[in-house]
Amino acid sequence: MKLRFATVWLAGCSGCHMSFLDLDEWLIELAQRVDVVFSPVASDIKTYPEDVDVCLVEGGVANADNLELILQVRARTRLLVSFGDCAITANVPGMRNRLEGAEPVLRRGYLELADGSGQLPHAPGLVPDLLERVLPLHELVPVDHYLPGCPPSAARIRAFLEPLLRGEPPLMEGAAMIRFG
Amino acid sequence: MSVRTLSINGHAVAMATGTTLLAAAREVGVPIPTLCHLEGLSPVAACRLCLVEIEGSGKLQPACLTPVAEGMVVHTDTPRLQDYRRTVIEMLFTEGNHVCAICVANGHCELQDRAVEVGMDHSRLPYRHPDRPVDLSHPLFGLDHNRCILCTRCVRVCDEVEGAHVWDVGWRGEHCRIIAGLNEPWGAVDACTDCGKCVQVCPTGALFDKADTTGEKHADPARLGALVRARARGQQTR
Numbered sequence: 001m002k003l004r005f006a007t008v009w010l011a012g013c014s015g016c017h018m019s020f021l022d023l024d025e026w027l028i029e030l031a032q033r034v035d036v037v038f039s040p041v042a043s044d045i046k047t048y049p050e051d052v053d054v055c056l057v058e059g060g061v062a063n064a065d066n067l068e069l070i071l072q073v074r075a076r077t078r079l080l081v082s083f084g085d086c087a088i089t090a091n092v093p094g095m096r097n098r099l100e101g102a103e104p105v106l107r108r109g110y111l112e113l114a115d116g117s118g119q120l121p122h123a124p125g126l127v128p129d130l131l132e133r134v135l136p137l138h139e140l141v142p143v144d145h146y147l148p149g150c151p152p153s154a155a156r157i158r159a160f161l162e163p164l165l166r167g168e169p170p171l172m173e174g175a176a177m178i179r180f181g
Numbered sequence: 182m183s184v185r186t187l188s189i190n191g192h193a194v195a196m197a198t199g200t201t202l203l204a205a206a207r208e209v210g211v212p213i214p215t216l217c218h219l220e221g222l223s224p225v226a227a228c229r230l231c232l233v234e235i236e237g238s239g240k241l242q243p244a245c246l247t248p249v250a251e252g253m254v255v256h257t258d259t260p261r262l263q264d265y266r267r268t269v270i271e272m273l274f275t276e277g278n279h280v281c282a283i284c285v286a287n288g289h290c291e292l293q294d295r296a297v298e299v300g301m302d303h304s305r306l307p308y309r310h311p312d313r314p315v316d317l318s319h320p321l322f323g324l325d326h327n328r329c330i331l332c333t334r335c336v337r338v339c340d341e342v343e344g345a346h347v348w349d350v351g352w353r354g355e356h357c358r359i360i361a362g363l364n365e366p367w368g369a370v371d372a373c374t375d376c377g378k379c380v381q382v383c384p385t386g387a388l389f390d391k392a393d394t395t396g397e398k399h400a401d402p403a404r405l406g407a408l409v410r411a412r413a414r415g416q417q418t419r
């Protein structure tokens with residue numbers, strides 16, 4: 001039976017997903033070996049399904065929507081992969097944590113740096129509230145595998161997925177596999 | 182020259198008195214990871230990455246500072262030491278702000294190198310995200326405290342090799358940081374000769390040349406050893 005495969009995009013720049021698309025023709029091989037059941041770049045499904053085997057999660061957890069989705073992903077996925085530095089360290093989105101809280105971040109972005117006409121975004125139910133801090137995935141939910149890099153190169157992603165698809169744990173060691181940045 | 186005989190990971194070793202365990206281990210091809218240590222500077226054992234086990238002693242000892250002794254039985258790579266080393270690296274990553282992707286030293290950073298060596302694919306400790314400043318007051322160089330691991334190589338090279346003593350360590354605990362002069366902006370410290378030695382020996386992207394942008398800092402700290410050896414032999418060109 002084919003593995004049920006998903007990718008999820010939280011607080012990241014989408015660069016990790018772009019790197020995933022850089023797998024080029026290997027994507028065809030991947031598509032033959034898995035069912036893509038949820039992905040911003042490879043599926044139109046809007047709700048995260050049940051019984052997912054593997055999910056690559058890009059980005060940290062920065063707002064209420066991210067939080068809801070990661071809890072759902074964890075509950076419905078066998079192998080959750082922290083995909084890229086933002087998911088693993090909070091990385092660039094986490095740079096706002098030094099301002100200590102959502103309110104100072106919004107004030108900084110929408111008022112202090114605006115040219116006079118700024119206003120704070122307020123659209124309940126439409127624009128998700130920022131969390132006080134951006135967190136790496138594993139500070140919120142158990143994570144099964146870590147795939148570092150900003151972004152992880154296509155070669156690194158492939159070297160990670162190939163053993164995983166065979167049911168073996170990927171060997172995460174050496175600069176080619178785990179160097180940050 | 183008197184000699185001490187000891188064992189390092191089962192290798193029988195004979196070394197001159199005064200040799201450090203680090204030098205002895207390297208001599209026989211046993212690698213020990215280091216960060217604060219740099220040939221040409223006095224050892225301070227600040228980073229604790231090179232800790233080793235010595236049989237009969239309950240205390241771990243820093244290899245960069247501990248001299249060889251007769252009959253010592255040393256272990257450099259036990260599971261306990263491997264775990265401590267990974268923890269030390271995780272502490273360095275989480276206590277400051279290391280955003281490698283946008284760092285001047287990305288790809289050429291000794292902290293990144295050590296993280297790979299200890300197998301760190303994530304940190305088991307939480308990130309602190311402290312609010313730390315950046316000093317861009319010097320005309321040529323910058324100091325980003327977010328990436329400083331307090332190894333004190335800059336302090337030592339400026340004092341011991343350049344003789345200018347621009348740098349010191351201020352405060353304690355989580356407030357501990359490198360200061361220029363009497364805690365002045367770097368650019369206001371007249372003693373600085375603009376030599377750039379601190380930038381060259383800094384293992385991370387904390388000290389950098391302002392002309393360098395992301396991933397462009399390619400420092401070569403080992404050059405210091407050559408400079409200090411040349412001085413010791415009187416090989417200056419003038």
Ligand code: SF4
Binds near residue numbers: 013059091149150152
């Ligand atoms: S890890 Fe890098 S490439 Fe991936 S989402 Fe974050 S910033 Fe973008």
Ligand code: SF4
Binds near residue numbers: 286288328
């Ligand atoms: S100093 Fe090294 S570890 Fe820190 S952000 Fe820069 S490249 Fe990464």
Ligand code: SF4
Binds near residue numbers: 384
């Ligand atoms: S600025 Fe660089 S050399 Fe100086 S203590 Fe910090 S990391 Fe070490």
Ligand code: FES
Binds near residue numbers: 214215217229231243
């Ligand atoms: S290298 Fe020995 S303590 Fe830092």
